[in-house]
Amino acid sequence: xxxxxxxxLRDLRLSFRRWNELAMPLLFFIIIASLFPLASSPEISQLxxxxxxxxxxxxxxxxxxxxxxxFRVDAQDGSMEQLILSPTPLGxxxxxxxxxxWIVSGVPLVIASPLLALSFYLPLEALPVFILAIALATPxxxxxxxxxxxxxxxxxxxxxxxxxxxxxxxVPVLIFGTWATDAxxxxxxxxxxxxxLASLAILSISLGPLAAAGAVKVAME
Amino acid sequence: MFNEAASLKTKSLEVWRGGLCLFEGLDFTLESGQVAIVSxxxxxxxxxxxxxxxGMNQAAGGYVTWRGEKIHRLNAESQAEIAYQGHLDGLKxxxxxxxxxxxxxxxxxxxxxxxxxxxxxxxxxxxxxxxRYLSAGQRRRAALGCMRVKTAKLWLLDEPLxxxxxxxxSLISSWISEHAKSGGIAVVATHQRESLIQTATIEIxx
Numbered sequence: 001x002x003x004x005x006x007x008x009l010r011d012l013r014l015s016f017r018r019w020n021e022l023a024m025p026l027l028f029f030i031i032i033a034s035l036f037p038l039a040s041s042p043e044i045s046q047l048x049x050x051x052x053x054x055x056x057x058x059x060x061x062x063x064x065x066x067x068x069x070x071f072r073v074d075a076q077d078g079s080m081e082q083l084i085l086s087p088t089p090l091g092x093x094x095x096x097x098x099x100x101x102w103i104v105s106g107v108p109l110v111i112a113s114p115l116l117a118l119s120f121y122l123p124l125e126a127l128p129v130f131i132l133a134i135a136l137a138t139p140x141x142x143x144x145x146x147x148x149x150x151x152x153x154x155x156x157x158x159x160x161x162x163x164x165x166x167x168x169x170x171v172p173v174l175i176f177g178t179w180a181t182d183a184x185x186x187x188x189x190x191x192x193x194x195x196x197l198a199s200l201a202i203l204s205i206s207l208g209p210l211a212a213a214g215a216v217k218v219a220m221e
Numbered sequence: 222m223f224n225e226a227a228s229l230k231t232k233s234l235e236v237w238r239g240g241l242c243l244f245e246g247l248d249f250t251l252e253s254g255q256v257a258i259v260s261x262x263x264x265x266x267x268x269x270x271x272x273x274x275x276g277m278n279q280a281a282g283g284y285v286t287w288r289g290e291k292i293h294r295l296n297a298e299s300q301a302e303i304a305y306q307g308h309l310d311g312l313k314x315x316x317x318x319x320x321x322x323x324x325x326x327x328x329x330x331x332x333x334x335x336x337x338x339x340x341x342x343x344x345x346x347x348x349x350x351x352x353r354y355l356s357a358g359q360r361r362r363a364a365l366g367c368m369r370v371k372t373a374k375l376w377l378l379d380e381p382l383x384x385x386x387x388x389x390x391s392l393i394s395s396w397i398s399e400h401a402k403s404g405g406i407a408v409v410a411t412h413q414r415e416s417l418i419q420t421a422t423i424e425i426x427x
Contacts, residue, residue: 006327017315078309085305087297221278
């Protein structure tokens with residue numbers, strides 16, 4: 001447990017020392033989303049129709065942007081060797097890194113998404129469901145990102161490959177997320193979609209770190 | 222606490238890389254207080270051997286044991302006895318020297334004051350400087366300091382003298398002798414054989 005917190009704090013402090021990289025996914029998220037009203041019509045009824053989908057796709061794409069450095073930097077400077085050889089199980093270390101990654105890249109999305117939702121004229125009463133759905137989805141995206149980053153850690157041009165590998169795996173998050181958002185916007189019951197998102201979150205957080213740890217170990221050989 | 226006395230054993234180790242057999246049938250045993258120097262030309266498998274000894278890589282044949290247990294299946298207690306320092310420093314360049322040392326110290330549950338270590342490493346004046354502003358030799362010294370704070374029983378050092386000046390090299394050589402005197406075990410791969418040979422109990426030539 002001590003080591004878990006140690007790694008978590010270490011990664012957070014490192015992220016804040018590279019704050020220019022830190023702001024990138026959030027800016028990317030806002031910029032993609034705000035391109036759509038420019039390319040399509042800015043009429044309120046239309047914005048409301050595609051707003052939810054646009055925000056979800058932007059969230060998926062911007063989470064891809066954030067994941068490349070998750071293990072690569074550690075692997076390149078040799079810290080990963082030291083972490084692998086530490087007596088703490090690698091799964092615990094990877095989980096701490098994923099949570100740190102979520103705090104710096106997922107939480108800003110959760111905070112920014114209601115603002116974007118309002119700028120797309122999503123109804124106010126849909127916001128709580130929408131925020132909850134994003135809050136459930138971002139940890140899943142972080143775990144998937146970690147698996148992708150672990151698989152490509154030893155490849156030189158891994159960044160683009162991660163997108164190809166991980167976007168299909170992120171599709172369920174997109175489907176359930178937009179389902180929950182649409183249901184809330186139209187005043188229907190979104191509970192089914194939210195429960196599915198929650199179960200995906202639990203599944204990925206419990207199994208994902210082990211998969212990522214295994215992949216890192218193989219990649220570092 | 223442990224079932225067996227501290228000893229590192231290899232049994233008919235066979236190592237392949239890129240479809241080439243680097244060596245086979247390597248057997249040796251290191252007991253408490255012994256130091257092995259691994260020498261040989263470039264590409265003869267020194268780094269691979271050390272990575273296998275650490276448990277990070279798997280050998281094509283044969284096995285490595287530490288205290289009688291297979292090296293990649295150690296329990297946490299035995300794993301904590303092993304310190305590996307490879308070509309990469311393992312330092313975070315956004316962190317200061319002191320932060321890096323503290324991190325590795327905390328990882329192995331140690332709490333000793335670091336002043337004397339920093340002085341030995343001649344890093345005292347640089348302790349609050351971020352690693353990215355240090356020279357290659359200073360980084361190397363900081364990395365070896367991080368290895369030292371783990372107070373491990375088994376040291377696996379891959380070219381520890383790279384980038385070090387003569388003072389640094391003699392410091393590391395004295396660390397290794399000290400480590401052996403206090404009952405530690407070390408395997409050191411090096412090209413600067415002359416600087417370290419006086420510490421060696423056995424020499425492995427690949």
